[in-house]
Amino acid sequence: MADDNPDSDSTPRTLLRRVLDTADPRTPRRPRSARAGARRALLETASSRRLSGQTRTIARGRSHGARSIGRSAHIQASGHLEEQTPRTLLKNILLTAPESSILMPESVVKPVPARQVVQPSRQESSCGSLELQLPELEPPTTLAPGLLAPGRRKQRLRLSMFQQGVDQGLSLSQEPQGNADASSLTRSLNLTFATPLQPQSVQRPGLPRRPPARRAVDVGAFLRDLRDTSLAPPNIVLEDTQPFSQPMVGSPHVYHSLPCTPHTGAEDAEQAAGRKTQSSGPGLQKNSPGKPAQFLAGEAEEGDAFALGFLSTSSGVSGEDEVEPLHGGVEEAEKKMEEEGVSMSEMEATGAQGPSRVEEAEGHTEVTEAEGSQGTAEADGPGASSGDEDASGRAASPESASSTPESLQARRHHQFIEPAPAPGAAVLSSEPAEPLLVRHPPRPRTTGPRPRQDPHKAGLSHYVKLFSFYAKMPMERKALEMVEKCLDKYFQHLCDDLEVFAAHAGRKTVKPEDLELLMRRQGLVTDQVSLHVLVERHLPLEYRQLLIPCAYSGNSVFPAQ
């Protein structure tokens, strides 16, 4: 309590402390009741914020305040409702009140460790709540000044320490104290870590805070396990695949009709591959993870390559394929993916699902956000035999999405060799969408009509469905068609603008600068809101690393370009 701030500018906290120090001898009443009356007067009238104001006023008129408190103590000596001493209550308030003295961290540090109140208090502020919860912290807190230095060193270990030491009161107590004298940023970090803790939960072991890391390796291992455990006879598979073998053949033709000159040969190969997959019959639900698992487990890398291939061009192609908005359009690969997505869908689901899958696989060149793809993927996700595959598989896909061209080539090479892994990979890639997806309702697995729409416009249907979802009321079909037309024109317009902007700058490639110019014209990017701000706000975290220079240059604020 004698650790007064050497600075002349005192925080309300320090001033209040002084009041507490000086107020005692002046109350003519019994110390306890006087304090009770005085503190109660304070407590009754103030929330924590108001208290700070009061403490200021009290601090300024310290002597007067004390006297007035003494006088009020006379009046309110009727009895203290609280059994705790008001002094300790006030200390609680000091502890739990938000630390406003960002400018003078040192002033806060010293009083904070000194405060060791065992009583439960509000869980608002970090340090206070932590300290109050743990009675055994008292001895360590007295060592606080000595621990400040190690606390600083431990700042970087904060995360790991926190996770390890959740059930260890000591480490927790050290952290807030050690970090309290650091910048307010760390304090705010303390806040975020500490506030979720409830007083009762301290005794429990720490909950895992890190989301389970999803790695490609897990996929392989998991599939190996699946393969080892389940291997269904092929006969059943054949029976199941028969009902939708025909639409399977039909759908690739639809996509062949699309202009895709350089890769028609590849598409034919894919078609053959697709049929092969059907005949080989990995169509059973149980078998679908198993058989692709065989291939995949054997060649996890190639499976990843397939996943890459799917991911790179998936942009809304099929439900199973994950959308990677990074590289929305390699048309050839996209067509392939559609076909493979179709074949995959056959394999993955029952017959009823197959045509619906194909319909969903009408995804198109439009770059859609990952959420959109996840929306479609999620529909197929439940169809998959296990949700665990989803998580592990999808994990593989985001990580591998970057190497598009390599994956495409790998795909073409491996087409004949492993038709099955492709669907398996696609299955895997779609699966992780399930846990990530929250918004989109699962699509009904009805035998929808054959895709009679122009496949170029097919991707817009996804946006239209989003539109109708957010409209929250039933919409006429004509209205939806109009929406689709408008969207089509809008996107064409945008792309024309982008092309013109690039040509205006004497380039042939559309670059982010062109997009920034476009968004500036749209009014989305202003002098106050920059493109990076929008990226951080709306795009998933992966794109932040790709789009924001300071992020992909390893966190150097001014990256050398």
Place this chain on the structure above:
Amino acid sequence: MEEEAETEEQQRFSYQQRLKAAVHYTVGCLCEEVALDKEMQFSKQTIAAISELTFRQCENFAKDLEMFARHAKRTTINTEDVKLLARRSNSLLKYITDKSEEIAQINLERKAQKKKKSGDGSKNSKQPAEAGVVESEN
């Protein structure tokens, strides 16, 4: 300092008002012509609305032009920027393109005349003329 800023702002504001008044007047004249032509009267609110719209659109144009010039890493606004601005409406774009070609041609002819005056002979006059023809075809 604050007073200076205030007076400056007041000046700017009055300047803006004068500009708006000028635009309003011009719009009024144009509307009168159209009214005479189509035998249809314009109410004052219409003219006011049109003039306000024109003024704001001019602001937008100016900002866009500056953005385009900066996008092309220039500090001067060019006819290219203006053409980019007018790309939306086809007829306007065509009109502007024709006009710009006319102006380019006139400039070339002037250059040709200057060169002629400097006494380089008839050769130069032919060459810029051909170049002008070629450009106009473009």
